[in-house]
Amino acid sequence: MHDTFVREWGFEFPNEDISKDIATTKYTDFLLATASGKIEGERSVLDKIATPFEKTKVAAYTLAALAPCMRLYAFISTEIQGIINPDQDSTHIYKSWIENYSSQVFEEIALQNEDMLDKLSVSLTGEELEIIEKLYHQAMKLQVDFIAAQPISDQQSVVPLSRVHDFSKRHLMILCDFDLACTAFDSAAILAEIAIITAPKADMDGSDQTQLARMPSADLRSTWDVLSTQYTEQFEQCVESIVASERVEEFNYEPLCSALEQLAEFERKANERVVQSGVLKGLNVEDIKRAGQSLILQDGCRSFFQKIVKNENLKTDVHVLSYCWCNDLIVSAFSSGDLNVLNVHSNELVYQESVTTGEIVKKMESPMEKLQVFNDVLIDCRSEGNKHLTVYIGGSVGDMLCLLEADIGIVVGSSSSLRRLGDHFGVSFVPLFSGLVNRQRELADQDCASNWWKPLSGVLYTVSSWAEIQAFILGT
Numbered sequence: 001m002h003d004t005f006v007r008e009w010g011f012e013f014p015n016e017d018i019s020k021d022i023a024t025t026k027y028t029d030f031l032l033a034t035a036s037g038k039i040e041g042e043r044s045v046l047d048k049i050a051t052p053f054e055k056t057k058v059a060a061y062t063l064a065a066l067a068p069c070m071r072l073y074a075f076i077s078t079e080i081q082g083i084i085n086p087d088q089d090s091t092h093i094y095k096s097w098i099e100n101y102s103s104q105v106f107e108e109i110a111l112q113n114e115d116m117l118d119k120l121s122v123s124l125t126g127e128e129l130e131i132i133e134k135l136y137h138q139a140m141k142l143q144v145d146f147i148a149a150q151p152i153s154d155q156q157s158v159v160p161l162s163r164v165h166d167f168s169k170r171h172l173m174i175l176c177d178f179d180l181a182c183t184a185f186d187s188a189a190i191l192a193e194i195a196i197i198t199a200p201k202a203d204m205d206g207s208d209q210t211q212l213a214r215m216p217s218a219d220l221r222s223t224w225d226v227l228s229t230q231y232t233e234q235f236e237q238c239v240e241s242i243v244a245s246e247r248v249e250e251f252n253y254e255p256l257c258s259a260l261e262q263l264a265e266f267e268r269k270a271n272e273r274v275v276q277s278g279v280l281k282g283l284n285v286e287d288i289k290r291a292g293q294s295l296i297l298q299d300g301c302r303s304f305f306q307k308i309v310k311n312e313n314l315k316t317d318v319h320v321l322s323y324c325w326c327n328d329l330i331v332s333a334f335s336s337g338d339l340n341v342l343n344v345h346s347n348e349l350v351y352q353e354s355v356t357t358g359e360i361v362k363k364m365e366s367p368m369e370k371l372q373v374f375n376d377v378l379i380d381c382r383s384e385g386n387k388h389l390t391v392y393i394g395g396s397v398g399d400m401l402c403l404l405e406a407d408i409g410i411v412v413g414s415s416s417s418l419r420r421l422g423d424h425f426g427v428s429f430v431p432l433f434s435g436l437v438n439r440q441r442e443l444a445d446q447d448c449a450s451n452w453w454k455p456l457s458g459v460l461y462t463v464s465s466w467a468e469i470q471a472f473i474l475g476t
Contacts (some may be wrong), residue, residue: 005097023149025309027069027142032196036066039131040138042436044059057128060120064132067117068140070110076147099365148475155387158439158452160315160475161389170387172313172473174308175374175402176347177394178322178330181412184296187324192224194291195279209342214282223277231270237268239397240416243424247384251458257368259425263397264366271347274325281358285328285351292332298412305475306338315386319377320345321370325360346374371401389453393469397421406455408462410469422460432461432468 003013033040037058089455095248100106123134126173161172179186187239199217200368215223243257274280308316320342324330327348332340374392375403381388392399392406395413400421403409411418411429439452462467 001100002274004343008096009093009147021146023142023146023151025144027139030138030142031065032060034135035062037061044063044211045419056123058118060117060124060132062290063113063120064115064135065139065412068136069143070106070113071298072140072143073101074107074110078107079433083434093164103371113429116391131288139314158436158443159472160172161391162311162475165389167316169312170389171317171381173317173319173378173381173388173390174388174393174473175319175377175406176335177396177399178324179393179396180321180415181393181399182297182299182301182320183333186323187326187329189228189290190295191283191326191329192228192279195225195281195283195285196220196224198283198287201454215278224279227270227274227277227279230273234266234270235417238262239420243420245424247424251428253425253458256404256421256425256427257401259421260367260397260400264368267365267398268362271325271360271362275360277356278358279355280325280349280360283349285354285356288326288349289332289335292329293335295329295333297333298466300470302334302336302339304466304470304474305334305342307470309339309342317343317345317377319345321364321373321402323364323370330364331342342379345377367398367401371405374402374405390455391473399425403460404458405455405457410472411460411462412466412469426458427433428459429462432463433470435459435461436472 006013035058071389077098077100081097084098115388117132122131124132153168165172173437176182179188195214196217199214199220241417243261245259248255274386305318308314308318320330320334322330322345324346327344327346330344330346331340334340334344345364347363347365348361349356350361351357355388364373378388378390390406391408391410392402394403395411395415395418397415400418403411404427410432419426419429464474
């Protein structure tokens with residue numbers, strides 16, 4: 001098949017003695033070794049086989065090393081097929097290659113491999129399934145490395161940002177929300193859970209009850225449930241009242257800002273109810289820090305920031321902007337992995353001898369206040385004589401203004417409220433991949449790709465994972 005493609009392109013297939021691409025050799029050597037029963041870090045599988053039943057292990061391991069290659073080719077070619085303009089791109093030289101790998105026939109072959117792998121894996125032990133997972137991930141990594149190792153075209157490209165822009169002369173400013181953008185859970189619920197879990201301890205360990213009188217655990221949970229339900233219902237009512245107004249056809253920033261003032265007042269009242277309820281009273285700072293350190297972040301979030309801050313070729317400033325009530329929780333969440341360099345801007349809990357009083361130092365309660373912090377960060381950057389490119393990553397209504405004011409606004413998560421408000425005021429939500437494809441098509445008509453990103457364009461880019469963000473900014 002490949003020989004046919006190469007001849008169609010006017011070339012001869014290379015001789016067998018030609019030096020092979022290193023990335024290609026790494027994968028083929030890995031595949032052949034696996035098929036021979038040689039698993040890295042494991043004793044030879046063939047040495048352990050005593051029955052026909054055990055022979056299925058070699059077949060399963062081999063399919064685990066092969067399936068990612070088939071799946072990746074099917075996926076990539078189908079993605080390419082989906083963005084080809086049938087009117088303009090019907091005669092490109094890769095037409096046969098793409099049609100072959102995106103065909104239903106090839107998809108069925110990939111599915112057959114995966115189905116067989118599933119069937120062969122049924123009888124395997126937990127340890128053997130871990131080997132299957134290890135082989136699959138290793139094979140996928142080798143395939144991605146193979147693609148990344150191919151020579152880059154001289155054609156100007158829009159990605160990755162780290163290559164398109166000269167960051168020796170300008171700063172890359174990455175600003176990000178915390179709750180449900182970086183985290184898998186809302187921090188408010190986490191703080192409430194700490195209060196509920198530790199409440200019995202405070203009652204039993206002889207703490208000073210005159211200063212830190214706390215509700216019993218059951219009362220705390222009941223109070224929090226009421227606060228949470230009330231917040232959700234009133235937030236939805238607020239959004240409904242905003243979208244009940246006349247919808248605009250084109251992006252209009254000023255009416256959006258005015259509408260978000262309603263949410264600002266709502267957020268302030270909600271926070272005041274939390275303070276008055278006393279649910280945040282009596283939390284020990286060490287309990288908060290431990291919760292932060294064990295906080296589950298979104299897949300790829302931590303590794304993205306680690307690669308950003310360790311990249312010596314980038315002048316990068318990273319700022320986390322959050323409504324979170326507790327700065328210590330955020331700082332602790334990023335304390336591992338050399339991420340102490342992240343700048344955190346949020347509200348803070350008031351402590352008395354390392355124990356919370358229930359009060360909140362309110363620094364950021366509304367979209368406007370978050371935008372003010374965003375602008376202050378940029379002013380500080382400019383005051384040092386630095387040019388910058390700003391990327392804001394967020395997923396809640398509170399991020400709306402920062403997303404729009406950034407050069408590039410990236411939406412993570414699936415907030416229906418954010419989408420509804422954005423749609424109502426003419427904001428366009430474009431999948432990052434298809435948006436970049438369109439940018440690339442327009443490249444020939446532009447003077448410079450680095451001048452494309454501008455604030456208040458009315459366009460926000462959506463992603464399904466942090467891996468997309470990393471590929472966009474850093475490449476593979």
